[in-house]
Amino acid sequence: MEKTLVFGHKNPDTDTICSALAYANLKAKLGVHAEAARLGEVNKETQFALDYFQVEAPVFIEAVPEDVKDVILVDHNEFQQSVSNIKDVRITEVIDHHRVSNFETKEPLYFRAEPVGCTATILNKLYKENGVAITKEIAGLLLSAIISDSLLLKSPTCTQEDIDAAHELAKIAGVDLDKYGLDMLQAGADLSDKSAQELITMDAKEFAMGNAKVEIAQVNTVDASKVYELQSELEEEMDKAINDKGLDLFLFVVTDILNNDSEVFARGTGKDKVEEAFGASLDSNNRALLKGVVSRKKQIVTALTDAFTK
Amino acid sequence: MEKTLVFGHKNPDTDTICSALAYANLKAKLGVHAEAARLGEVNKETQFALDYFQVEAPVFIEAVPEDVKDVILVDHNEFQQSVSNIKDVRITEVIDHHRVSNFETKEPLYFRAEPVGCTATILNKLYKENGVAITKEIAGLLLSAIISDSLLLKSPTCTQEDIDAAHELAKIAGVDLDKYGLDMLQAGADLSDKSAQELITMDAKEFAMGNAKVEIAQVNTVDASKVYELQSELEEEMDKAINDKGLDLFLFVVTDILNNDSEVFARGTGKDKVEEAFGASLDSNNRALLKGVVSRKKQIVTALTDAFTK
Numbered sequence: 001m002e003k004t005l006v007f008g009h010k011n012p013d014t015d016t017i018c019s020a021l022a023y024a025n026l027k028a029k030l031g032v033h034a035e036a037a038r039l040g041e042v043n044k045e046t047q048f049a050l051d052y053f054q055v056e057a058p059v060f061i062e063a064v065p066e067d068v069k070d071v072i073l074v075d076h077n078e079f080q081q082s083v084s085n086i087k088d089v090r091i092t093e094v095i096d097h098h099r100v101s102n103f104e105t106k107e108p109l110y111f112r113a114e115p116v117g118c119t120a121t122i123l124n125k126l127y128k129e130n131g132v133a134i135t136k137e138i139a140g141l142l143l144s145a146i147i148s149d150s151l152l153l154k155s156p157t158c159t160q161e162d163i164d165a166a167h168e169l170a171k172i173a174g175v176d177l178d179k180y181g182l183d184m185l186q187a188g189a190d191l192s193d194k195s196a197q198e199l200i201t202m203d204a205k206e207f208a209m210g211n212a213k214v215e216i217a218q219v220n221t222v223d224a225s226k227v228y229e230l231q232s233e234l235e236e237e238m239d240k241a242i243n244d245k246g247l248d249l250f251l252f253v254v255t256d257i258l259n260n261d262s263e264v265f266a267r268g269t270g271k272d273k274v275e276e277a278f279g280a281s282l283d284s285n286n287r288a289l290l291k292g293v294v295s296r297k298k299q300i301v302t303a304l305t306d307a308f309t310k
Numbered sequence: 311m312e313k314t315l316v317f318g319h320k321n322p323d324t325d326t327i328c329s330a331l332a333y334a335n336l337k338a339k340l341g342v343h344a345e346a347a348r349l350g351e352v353n354k355e356t357q358f359a360l361d362y363f364q365v366e367a368p369v370f371i372e373a374v375p376e377d378v379k380d381v382i383l384v385d386h387n388e389f390q391q392s393v394s395n396i397k398d399v400r401i402t403e404v405i406d407h408h409r410v411s412n413f414e415t416k417e418p419l420y421f422r423a424e425p426v427g428c429t430a431t432i433l434n435k436l437y438k439e440n441g442v443a444i445t446k447e448i449a450g451l452l453l454s455a456i457i458s459d460s461l462l463l464k465s466p467t468c469t470q471e472d473i474d475a476a477h478e479l480a481k482i483a484g485v486d487l488d489k490y491g492l493d494m495l496q497a498g499a500d501l502s503d504k505s506a507q508e509l510i511t512m513d514a515k516e517f518a519m520g521n522a523k524v525e526i527a528q529v530n531t532v533d534a535s536k537v538y539e540l541q542s543e544l545e546e547e548m549d550k551a552i553n554d555k556g557l558d559l560f561l562f563v564v565t566d567i568l569n570n571d572s573e574v575f576a577r578g579t580g581k582d583k584v585e586e587a588f589g590a591s592l593d594s595n596n597r598a599l600l601k602g603v604v605s606r607k608k609q610i611v612t613a614l615t616d617a618f619t620k
Contacts, residue, residue, distance in 0.1 A: 110424050
C-alpha cells in the first residue's frame with residue numbers, strides 16, 4: 001500500500017505535531033499506511049509533551065518525497081503554511097480549525113474543519129466516530145495540543161468542546177490537567193537561549209490579507225520585558241524578513257501566559273494598520289501592549305484582515 | 311435569533327434543493343433559526359420528489375437579503391456557483407461533496423466535505439451524529455438526492471456509503487428504491503417542453519480551470535437524438551453564453567440515463583481540450599459520444615482540468 005504522509009504547518013507548534021502523530025495513529029488503525037511528518041523543529045513545549053508521554057517526534061521533511069502521492073493536512077489548510085510542493089501532491093484529507101483560504105483541490109476530498117480551539121478536539125471526536133479507543137499516549141498528545149492552543153483553557157478561542165475534551169483526555173492520560181498544563185506551558189515559555197532570529201521564526205505564520213502579505217510570529221513567555229531586551233536584534237531580523245519575503249507587515253507577538261496579555265512589535269509599511277486594527281498607539285519602539293489579546297487566530301488575524309481589506 | 315439561510319448552488323438540482331431543506335430541518339431541530347433557500351427554478355425531477363413527499367420548495371432568492379448575516383452552503387463551495395453577494399456574508403458552515411476551489415473565509419467555520427456521491431449521504435450521517443431522528447419526508451428528500459446524483463446508484467461517483475444510505479432511507483421513506491428511483495429520473499428526463507436556452511442553463515456550472523473559464527451544462531434524457539434536434543439553436547445559445555461570460559469552453563452534456571453514456575457538444579476556443587481530455591474526436595457537429603461517462607464531477611471536470619492545466 002502506498003504511504004500517506006500526515007503533517008501540520010511550518011514552524012510547528014504542539015497542536016500541529018501532536019495532531020499529526022495522533023491522526024496518523026488513527027488512520028493506521030483504520031488500515032491506511034499513514035505516517036506522521038513535521039515541517040520544522042520541535043519546540044520546547046512540544047518536546048516536553050513528547051518526553052512526558054514517551055513518544056518520538058515525527059520525521060522531518062522539507063518537501064513531500066517523490067514517492068509519496070497522497071497527503072493529509074492537519075491544523076492548517078493555507079498553502080503558504082504547508083510544504084513547498086503542496087500543489088504537486090494529492091490532498092486526500094484536511095482536519096483543521098482555522099479559516100479556509102488559499103486552498104484548492106482538483107478532486108473531492110474529506111475536509112473536516114470545525115470552529116473549535118484545537119485540531120486535537122476534532123481528532124478526539126474522530127476516534128469516537130470511528131469506534132477506536134484512545135491510548136494513554138495518544139490521549140496525552142491530544143491533551144497537550146489543547147492546553148497549548150488554549151493557553152490552559154483560557155484563550156477566547158477555547159470552546160466548551162475543547163474544555164470537555166481536555167478533561168476527558170486528562171483522565172485517560174492519567175495526569176492532573178492544571179499541574180501538567182502549567183508545567184508544559186512553562187517549558188515552552190523558557191526563551192532564555194533563543195536568538196532574535198529564532199524568536200521571530202519559531203512560531204511564525206504568513207497570511208494574505210487583501211493584497212498585503214503579513215507575517216505574524218508569536219512566542220509565549222512569563223516575562224515580556226526579558227524578550228524585549230533583544231529589541232534592536234529583533235528589529236534587524238524582522239526588517240530582513242520583510243525585505244526577503246516582500247512583506248507589508250511583520251508583527252511579533254509576545255504573549256504573557258500568566259497575565260493573558262500580549263505586547264506586540266510591528267515593522268513594515270503596514271504598521272499603521274496595527275494601530276487601526278487594535279485602536280492602540282505604537283510607542284517610540286513600535287510596540288504596544290494589547291490587554292487580553294492572546295489569540296493570533298481569533299483576535300489578531302481577523303482584526304488585521306479587516307484593517308487591510310476595508 | 312437572527313436567521314441563517316441554508317442554500318445550494320445556482321441552477322439547483324435535486325441534491326441541492328433537498329439537502330438545503332434537510333439541513334435547515336436538522337439545524338432547526340438543533341435550535342438554530344435556519345431557513346432553506348434556492349438560487350433558481352426547481353426542475354421537474356426535483357418537483358417530482360417534492361410532490362411525492364409533499365414538501366414545499368425552499369424560498370427563491372437572487373442574493374442574500376440585507377438583514378441576513380449568516381449562511382450555510384450545501385452541495386457547493388465555489389463562489390462562482392453561489393449567490394452574487396457571497397463575499398458580503400458570513401459562511402458559518404459548508405456541507406459538500408465537491409472539490410474545494412475558489413472558496414475562502416475570514417474566520418474559522420464548520421466545513422464538512424466528504425468524497426461521497428451526494429451531499430445527502432453526509433446529512434444522513436449528521437442526523438445520526440446529532441442524535442436526531444429522520445422523518446419520512448426528510449428521508450424521502452435525502453433518498454431522492456442520492457438517486458439523482460448517482461443515477462440510481464450507477465454513477466462512478468456512487469460509494470458504498472451512498473448505497474447503504476439509500477437503502478436505509480428508502481425504508482424510512484416507505485418506497486421501493488428502484489421503482490421510485492426510475493419514476494423520479496424519468497420525470498426529470500422529460501425535456502420535451504424545454505427551449506435550447508433552458509437546456510443549456512437548467513443544470514449549468516462554471517469552473518475555473520487553470521486560466522480558462524469553462525461552463526458545463528448537463529441534462530438527463532432517455533433519447534439524446536431528440537435533444538440534438540435543437541442542434542443549431544443550442545449552438546446559438548452556447549455561443550451567446552461564451553460571448554457574454556467570456557468563456558473559453560462551453561460543454562453541453564446529454565446523459566442517457568438508460569445506457570449510462572453521454573453525448574457531449576463543445577463550443578469555444580477550448581474545444582480541442584475536449585478531444586485531448588477524452589481521447590475522442592468531435593464530429594462535424596462538434597459532438598462526441600463518451601461511452602460510460604455520466605459524472606460531470608468525477609469524469610468530466612477532472613479530465614478537462616488536467617487538459618487545461620498541463
